[in-house]
Amino acid sequence: MYGGGNVFETMKATALADEDPVKLAEFEARIDRGEKIEPTDWMPQLYRKQLIRMIEQHAHSEIIGALPEGTWITRAPGFKRKLALMAKVQDEVGHGQLLYSAAETLGKSREQMIQDLISGKSKYSNIFNYPAFTWADSCFISWLVDAGAIVNQVANSKGSYGPYCRALERICAEESFHLKYGHHCVIHLATGTKKQREMMQAAVNRWWAPMMHFFGPSDKISVHSEILMRWKVKMASNDECRQQFLDMYVPKIWELGLTIPDEKLKKNQETGQWEFTEPDWEEFKRVINGDGPCNKERLAVRRIAEERGRWVRQALLAPKSKYVTPLA
Amino acid sequence: MNTEGIKDLLYKMADDQLIIGHRNSEWTGFGPLLEEDIAFSSMAQDKVGQSYQLYNILNELGEADPDTIAFMRNADQFHNCQLVELPNGEYDFSLVRHFLFDTAELLRFQMLSNSSFEPLANLSRKIKGETKYHSMHANIWIKQLGSATEESISRLQSALEYALPFALGIFEPSSHEQDLINEGIFEGEDALKNKWIEVITAVINETRLSLPDFKSITPVYGGRMGKHTEHLQPLLEEMSEVFKVDPTSDW
Amino acid sequence: MLKSLDPRVNRLNLPEQFEAPMASIEALDQFETYQAFVQLKEGKPFEHAGIVHAPNEEMAFLFAKEQYTRRGMICNALCVVKTESIMVSEITDNGQDVYDSFSGSFSEDDSASFEIFHLLKRGKQHKYIGNVKAKDFEDALLASKQLYPRTKPVYNVWVVRSEDILMSEPEDADLWNTLKEKQYREAIAYKAADKIKAFKEEQA
Ligand SMILES: [Fe+2]
Ligand SMILES: [Fe+2]
Ligand SMILES: [Fe+2]
DSSP states (O other): OOSSOOOOOOOOTTTTTTSOHHHHHHHHHHHHTTOOBOTTSOOOHHHHHHHHHHHHHHHHHHHHHHHHHHTTTTTOSHHHHHHHHHHHHHHHHHHHHHHHHHHHTTTOOHHHHHHHHHTTSSOOOGGGGSOOOSHHHHHHIIIIIHHHHHHHHHHHTTSSBHHHHHHHHHHHHHHHHHHHHHHHHHHHHHTSOHHHHHHHHHHHHHHHHHHHHHTOSOOOOOHHHHHHHHTTSSOSOHHHHHHHHHHHHHHHHHTTTOOOSOTTOEEOTTTOOEEOOOOOHHHHHHIIIIISSSHHHHHHHHHHHHHHHHHHHHHHOOTTOOOOOOOO | OOHHHHHHHHHHHHHHHHHHHHHHHTTTTTOSSHHHHHHHHHHHHHHHHHHHHHHHHHHHTTOOOHHHHHHSOOGGGOOOOGGGGSOOOSHHHHHHHHHHHHHHHHHHHHHHTTOSSHHHHHHHHHTHHHHHHHHHHHHHHHHHHTTSOHHHHHHHHHHHHHHHHHHHGGGOOOTTHHHHHHTTSOOOHHHHHHHHHHHHHHHHHTTTOOOOOGGGOOOOOOGGGTOOOTTHHHHHHHHHTTGGGOTTSOO | OOOOSOHHHHTTOOOSSOSSSOOOOSSOOOOEEEEEEEEOSTTSOOEEEEEEEESSHHHHHHHHHHHHHOSTTSOSEEEEEEGGGEEEOOOOOTTOOGGGGOOSOOOOOOOEEEEEEEEOSTTSOOEEEEEEEESSHHHHHHHHHHHSOOSSOOOEEEEEEGGGEEEOOGGGGGGGOOOGGGGGGSGGGOOOHHHHHHHHHHHO
16 A cells, blocks of 8 residues: 555454355365465455455545646756656556556546546545645655655555556566655755755654654554455555655665654664654544545546546547456 | 857757647646546646757757746747747647647658657657657647537647648748758748648548648747747746746746 | 745645545546566566556557666666467466476467567566477467476466567666756766765764
């Protein structure tokens, strides 16, 4: 998931009762052997449903994620940054395309997913509901939001569903450019003039809370998450991802002389765990449910793009063409 | 070597690529289809990249560095044709402009790959694959939408009629035309325009769109001399907003 | 009008509030899907890369070129096939060769031409194996079973009629000739360790 905090379907305890026990056992044995599941394999309904949800949310996060950084596309300073930002945002749209394709193999069409995004029925990563006020915000996103996404994506690329893994393999390869580019931008601002430093510090201050929200609240250990872990749908807990992110990136932020707006943030040398102020999960919920600074704008942009593109798609739609679920 | 003439040619080409590249980049994330969004962004990158290469050649001829030339001039110092600075509008106009402009771009670079001015000939050969893709992309789209539904045909037709006078502005002659031709640097805007009309006509003839008589159109000139629409200056300010916070610092 | 920090968005003139939810259309405007296959280098086998949505194969080619091969210097050729035109075999697992389940023998009727793709490991992409001449799809599987000896199990086979493939022309290879200046798309172009070092020294 591009960002943790996936919203999974609440499961009933009886969810598996209707499944054929022989097929279910074969399915689980395949996963235990470390073999991937492919689209034409038999799979439990619950597995299909949760995967569609997760991959769809990931795909939405990519195309909505293209918007905050896109805010600075026309204004990126100088040729090098301009070209790189264009390529980076283009990649994010490309990731969306790859992920929708992976979700489509499970039987939900891309257009249906996009409709569900616009109607608010399906979610995307919370962090993209915050605005990119200055160029430095876009640098923060390119480096650190992508870094957070990479932690998640690398974990998920070891999951059990073949098409999702293949999409993530391609995505992770491109993310290494995003990460390096973003870091490069932040380094230049943080080690630059006073004005540039201030810009960068202000962006860190604005984005830290959303960044901590990004991985989602602590997962409650439940029967359900146990099944998702056993089926290799969910590969790492939200807390594990957050800890890994802090471990890899807090030192890199500090070495640039930037401060992080959390006085409690420190690594406990005994436990090896990072300690921090508990994020405000009420705000997280509020924003996810539509009341963030940019929710309205993000969906409005998607909707306008969809509506303005409709005549183009309608014109090209051959009367006898039919949509077929992609193969892999 | 006619340096003044070469510079003039390079400036107008580079400014065209820079401005249309910026306009096209505005589509990233807003396209009619995810796949097209990606394709359009690649072409925008190619164009901005090409403008950088052209400014680099200018830099070697003694002009300022590419970032300074691109981001520190005002509209009246820009030599792009007005076609490229017009706002994107909807996809119909963006597509028609892409078709009209990129056909000229392909032909111009093809002509220049035999230029006696080696740096330009070199660059033209290097970007052959890029310009070929752009024009392939434009032609396929125009052929499809230009023969699809009543709506797509009438949208493209009005976009075409609106854009053509501006498109003829691409070929606004400069005072160096004859010198460039004599020295084998560039065959000249007139020769380019004639080839362009031929290609445009051939593509349009495969659609249900129609072209007016070119002689009846008054070209919109002025861009090459620094005369622009009200849309260019705000775009330039936008493009350089961050850069100008401190042009000497490293971003 | 909705006011955005993004000047591009401001030019879209978004309403502050939409009057009604987006109109739903009776049929979703979705195109056919095409599977794209990429050949990285001359002589290497084509490998499945992914899909694109497109109204026809020409456009599928245009789109696949940018979606799957835009990072330069890594492509020699590209082809697209409508998903509907691909015949998919059963899928096996756990070391079981899917060819074992095809019984019968090849008709020796070589009236049609087919291209064969194998899945050699679950989770990986299908790879191009070769061409066979046969009567129909089933027959092509049998022909392939006979023609291409296997040392490792094959888990899944795709069969495509040769005529259903849209392949780039050899002279299109220049589409993938990119400027070395396109390095801005690669991680390798972003080195700044010396800047950090200098900064730290200055701070110390
Ligand atoms: Fe991404
Ligand atoms: Fe990102
Ligand atoms: Fe990314």
